[in-house]
Amino acid sequence: MCDICFSERGEKSVVETGDLLMPKFDHDGLIAAVVTDAGTGDVLMLGYMNAEALKRTIETGEAWYWSRSRQSYWKKGETSGQVQKVHQILTDCDQDALVLKVTVGGNGATCHVGYRSCFFREIDATDGSAMKLKKVEADRVYDPEDVYGKS
Amino acid sequence: MCDICFSERGEKSVVETGDLLMPKFDHDGLIAAVVTDAGTGDVLMLGYMNAEALKRTIETGEAWYWSRSRQSYWKKGETSGQVQKVHQILTDCDQDALVLKVTVGGNGATCHVGYRSCFFREIDATDGSAMKLKKVEADRVYDPEDVYGKS
Numbered sequence: 465m466c467d468i469c470f471s472e473r474g475e476k477s478v479v480e481t482g483d484l485l486m487p488k489f490d491h492d493g494l495i496a497a498v499v500t501d502a503g504t505g506d507v508l509m510l511g512y513m514n515a516e517a518l519k520r521t522i523e524t525g526e527a528w529y530w531s532r533s534r535q536s537y538w539k540k541g542e543t544s545g546q547v548q549k550v551h552q553i554l555t556d557c558d559q560d561a562l563v564l565k566v567t568v569g570g571n572g573a574t575c576h577v578g579y580r581s582c583f584f585r586e587i588d589a590t591d592g593s594a595m596k597l598k599k600v601e602a603d604r605v606y607d608p609e610d611v612y613g614k615s
Numbered sequence: 616m617c618d619i620c621f622s623e624r625g626e627k628s629v630v631e632t633g634d635l636l637m638p639k640f641d642h643d644g645l646i647a648a649v650v651t652d653a654g655t656g657d658v659l660m661l662g663y664m665n666a667e668a669l670k671r672t673i674e675t676g677e678a679w680y681w682s683r684s685r686q687s688y689w690k691k692g693e694t695s696g697q698v699q700k701v702h703q704i705l706t707d708c709d710q711d712a713l714v715l716k717v718t719v720g721g722n723g724a725t726c727h728v729g730y731r732s733c734f735f736r737e738i739d740a741t742d743g744s745a746m747k748l749k750k751v752e753a754d755r756v757y758d759p760e761d762v763y764g765k766s
Contacts, residue, residue: 470745504656510649522746596634
């Protein structure tokens with residue numbers, strides 16, 4: 465018996481169309497997690513989880529990640545208050561990616577530079593020498609400098 | 616002069632809030648691309664692009680990927696007709712992930728097992744020995760065996 469158990473990877477057809485969770489972690493032990501707003505459907509961020517972070521997420525209903533830059537567990541919102549309450553977790557056919565539908569706590573922003581979504585810029589036209597980006601969110605939810613000071 | 620040029624990675628603040636596309640490709644030369652339905656916002660798949668695949672996507676307006684399993688370029692829909700017309704490409708704060716908003720051609724499915732989205736299953740409760748999956752799409756758009764025969 466165990467509360468949060470992942471099954472061993474099985475036959476291709478079982479992985480792709482079966483009813484057992486058999487997540488595939490990459491050579492760094494990670495699986496990609498696309499995070500979307502449960503209300504609007506907008507993509508908020510892309511994070512990475514190891515097996516333990518995924519277990520904590522399922523167990524607590526709040527999103528945990530593995531920070532590749534800090535090489536440590538990272539409960540989203542632990543310091544910022546932007547906790548992600550997880551409503552649904554989907555997996556794809558080969559079970560090497562997840563989608564988390566969440567509600568964001570605190571001030572409602574997800575991006576550490578202050579925007580609602582980390583995907584706040586779109587690829588725009590080229591100016592002839594470089595591809596440019598254009599903001600799709602007009603204003604930030606908050607100014608991180610006001611909260612954390614200059615970084 | 617060049618039509619599709621990516622700028623070299625710059626200062627953190629320039630990458631995170633600037634107006635130049637400076638994609639970060641990982642140690643395999645890849646960047647993750649979350650693909651969403653431009654109409655519904657639903658996440659359809661997660662693919663990976665190298666620099667050339669991203670250039671082809673921007674240039675042609677149709678999505679190209681790098682297939683990690685086949686180690687080759689992969690124009691989505693080339694054989695299935697499920698071509699992805701790209702309406703918008705977003706990048707995140709650290710520019711190591713993309714979101715593509717697309718319209719799917721052909722029969723409208725994205726998943727090779729026949730569903731509209733590759734994320735057609737959600738993580739359900741545990742049965743006490745393993746986490747189970749439950750379908751969120753009731754029916755497949757098509758049966759791949761009808762098209763390609765038994766694999």
